[in-house]
Each structure stands twice: as structure tokens, then as C-alpha cells.
Amino acid sequence: MATGLCKEPRVSRYLLFATELYALPILRPLQAAIRARGGEAAWFLPKAAATHLRDGERRLADAGEVAAWAPAAVLAASNWAPHFFPGAKVQLFHGFNVEKRADERGHFRIRGLFDLYCTQGPATTVPFRELAREHGHFAVVETGWPKLDPLFAPDGGEAAALRPSDGRPVVLYASTFTESLSSAPLLREEIAREVASGERYWLLTLHPKSDPQWVAQYRTLAGPNARFVEADDLIPALRAADVLVSDTSSVVSEFVVQGKPVVTLRNRAPKPHMIDIQAPEQLGAALAQAFAPSPALRAELAAYADSIHPWRDGGASGRVLDAVADLLDGRLGPLARKPANLWRKWQIRSRVKRF
Structure with missing residues (x-):
């Protein structure tokens, strides 16, 4: 020993x-x-x-x-x-x-x-x-x-409280703090346009170690179509969201174990289960794909989830x-x-x- x-x-x-x-x-x-x-x-x-x-x-x-x-x-x-x-x-x-x-x-x-x-x-x-x-x-x-x-425990209502009462679909945005990999500076204006359209409800969060200026920038998007969520406990947000937008962050994997689609911007090692985009203006089309995932994409999501975390109990x-x-x-x-x-x-x- x-x-x-x-x-x-x-x-x-x-x-x-x-x-x-x-x-x-x-x-x-x-x-x-x-x-x-x-x-x-x-x-x-x-x-x-x-x-x-x-x-x-x-x-x-x-x-x-x-x-x-x-x-x-x-x-x-x-x-x-x-x-x-x-x-x-x-x-x-x-x-x-x-x-x-x-x-x-x-x-x-x-x-x-x-x-x-x-x-x-x-x-x-x-x-x-x-x-x-x-x-x-x-x-x-x-x-x-x-x-x-807690992701696989009975919901105590925290996730439901994050969803809008009008039943709109929910997108969670979360970014890594690694400056060279973070999508926060690149996606801020595109996400602002998506939030302003009101088509979907957004939950917004950044890693606790992110640059404070970008945390402040995303906080300003909160309103009738978006809410800023503190990053110390994201499990309710992961449960509440239908689709995730991110980059090279471990939250991508945390979200995928639920079998839900993810959109990533310039992921360092893109995989078949991701909808990876190279430019912010591609976000709208990628979201449309994520909210109507093909059978092939669903199969990739399930396979990846089983490989990284098959435990769902x-x-x-x-x-x-x-x-x-x-x-x-x-x-x-x-x-x-x-x-x-x-x-x-x-x-x-x-x-x-x-x-």
C-alpha cells in the first residue's frame, strides 16, 4: 500500500x-x-x-x-x-x-x-x-x-424556474475562460441580436475566471428574453436548456451527457456530435440545425455521452x-x-x- x-x-x-x-x-x-x-x-x-x-x-x-x-x-x-x-x-x-x-x-x-x-x-x-x-x-x-x-436526480424545481413561462425554447450560452479559446468576445454581438429577436429565451453565463469586462458585457443582455446565471452551480441551467452554445469548454461535455445538441465556435478538437462553426454569423443557421437535429447527429450525441459518462443514476x-x-x-x-x-x-x- x-x-x-x-x-x-x-x-x-x-x-x-x-x-x-x-x-x-x-x-x-x-x-x-x-x-x-x-x-x-x-x-x-x-x-x-x-x-x-x-x-x-x-x-x-x-x-x-x-x-x-x-x-x-x-x-x-x-x-x-x-x-x-x-x-x-x-x-x-x-x-x-x-x-x-x-x-x-x-x-x-x-x-x-x-x-x-x-x-x-x-x-x-x-x-x-x-x-x-x-x-x-x-x-x-x-x-x-x-x-x-444532481443532473440525474429528480428536479426540485430549479430548472423549471429558469425556463420562460411562455414556453419558448431555451438556449444556454457558456464560455471557457481560456483567452485564446473563448468565444465571449466573438459572439457577444451575434448573441445580442438573437436575444433581441425574442425567438428563443437565453440563459447566459461565463466561467468564474473569465475577464470581468466580458462578464459585465453579457450581464447587460439580461431582460425579458435572457437571464444571466451565476457560474457557481450550472446544473439547473444545464437541465433547463434545450441547446448549448459554447466553444472549447468542459461544459460542452456536461451538457452532452443529456443527449442534447451543442453549437461550438472554433472548438479546438471538434467532434461529430458538435455543430462547430467558424464565424459568428453562422450562429443562426447552426441554432436552426440544433433545434431540429438529424438522426445521425442524435446518434453521435448518444455515442459520445456513453463514452465520457455512461452513469445516469x-x-x-x-x-x-x-x-x-x-x-x-x-x-x-x-x-x-x-x-x-x-x-x-x-x-x-x-x-x-x-x-
Whole structure:
């Protein structure tokens, strides 16, 4: 078993580790599952993000508090986790693989920090299992993604509240924050014309790390034909919308798992399930195609959804906890010692001090 994993009888304590606001909707379903099983959850996240915690959510302020609390596992919605925290380090991912970067720099980069990777579907499970055989110091279990548990749960009315009372079809616009890939500057005027026409109702949102000037620009479009939606929890908007307009954002994959059409502008790695356009003026025609998808497009949407996230039962969080228990109890087999990574570990200690 890897160094640092819990071997003694343990309290069911889990640390939810976040570096950005977008981690909150990934980790909150896990918090609910932990509590439902009688366990305890606490958060470790930057002070700026801590203001978004809710009543009853506990934050540990520093590494000393984490050590004293002694979690059995650190559940991380980030590409790193503090190696010196107690417990197994579990990678949950902050999004789907949308090929923003080459594999060796992006989704499949192995940093030597995690004991367990909880993958979302076959498209990520297969490559990570190959990497596990190569490296030997981590295990891989396909669990589905906790963030999507609410997507497949009964609707509590939040999605219905986002749809217009007159029954118009709904378009969700969401963009990546990566400046070179963002469609926000390019599509703003075209979307403004679509909103003004009133033919469809628009839900508008931008990634929390987007340039504030573009967030402000899209907020001005809110009115009788559009609503700006805060990006800290997009699940109701994903459920409410009939079609998504985006770019090279992981929200494309989050939307597609529902089998709904997507229009992308200059996607970095366009796929057959996308209606990818190269110029803003093509948006109107693409939307018409999206609202009347061909059988071939529907088949591509279904195939892609099955490859990235075949789990539609809302039970990913429970499977993550089961996988952690299997890891801690040795049922996933022995793991090799992780690499020393002295420079990276020094960087991580410096980061945690700034939290």
C-alpha cells in the first residue's frame, strides 16, 4: 500500500480540497453522500472561496487543523493535493477532457500526487488504467463524476424556474475562460441580436475566471428574453436548456451527457456530435440545425455521452466513497511508492501557506 494511507481503524472523515470556486459543485454532492453514510466532511480552500461556503459547512483554516482532524482521504477537485495532509489523495477532476492541451500537459498528466483516480467514463478510464500499469503508484476506478449527480436526480424545481413561462425554447450560452479559446468576445454581438429577436429565451453565463469586462458585457443582455446565471452551480441551467452554445469548454461535455445538441465556435478538437462553426454569423443557421437535429447527429450525441459518462443514476458520489474504502482496505492491490517530486512538493507547501 502506498506510503501515507490510513491503515489503522479510522473515523469516516473526508477532506474536500478545492483551489477554485468551480470545485464547490463538484464536491458538494460528495459532502451529501458522506453525511448520508454517517461520516464527516470538512473543507480546505482559499479564503476568497470560503465566503461561498454555506451554513453547516466546516472549513479547516490551515495545515495544522487538517493534521489534527486527520481525514481518511483528501478528495480533490484540482490537479494537485497537498502531499503532507493525512489520508489517501483522491483525484476527482475539475472537468471533462476537452483537449485544450496535449495529453502529456493536460488531462492525462501524472504528477505523482494521487493514490486513486476516480474516472468519469471509458474515455478516461482506459487511458488512466494504462498509465496506472506504467507508473504503479496509483489505482483507477470508474465511478462517474460527482458533479453530475444532481443532473440525474429528480428536479426540485430549479430548472423549471429558469425556463420562460411562455414556453419558448431555451438556449444556454457558456464560455471557457481560456483567452485564446473563448468565444465571449466573438459572439457577444451575434448573441445580442438573437436575444433581441425574442425567438428563443437565453440563459447566459461565463466561467468564474473569465475577464470581468466580458462578464459585465453579457450581464447587460439580461431582460425579458435572457437571464444571466451565476457560474457557481450550472446544473439547473444545464437541465433547463434545450441547446448549448459554447466553444472549447468542459461544459460542452456536461451538457452532452443529456443527449442534447451543442453549437461550438472554433472548438479546438471538434467532434461529430458538435455543430462547430467558424464565424459568428453562422450562429443562426447552426441554432436552426440544433433545434431540429438529424438522426445521425442524435446518434453521435448518444455515442459520445456513453463514452465520457455512461452513469445516469446520480450515484457517482457513492461509488467514489466505495472506491476510497476499497483503497484504504487494500482491495485495490498494493501500490508502489510515489516519486519524490521534491521541487513540486516545495511549491505545494508554499501554495498552502498562501491559502
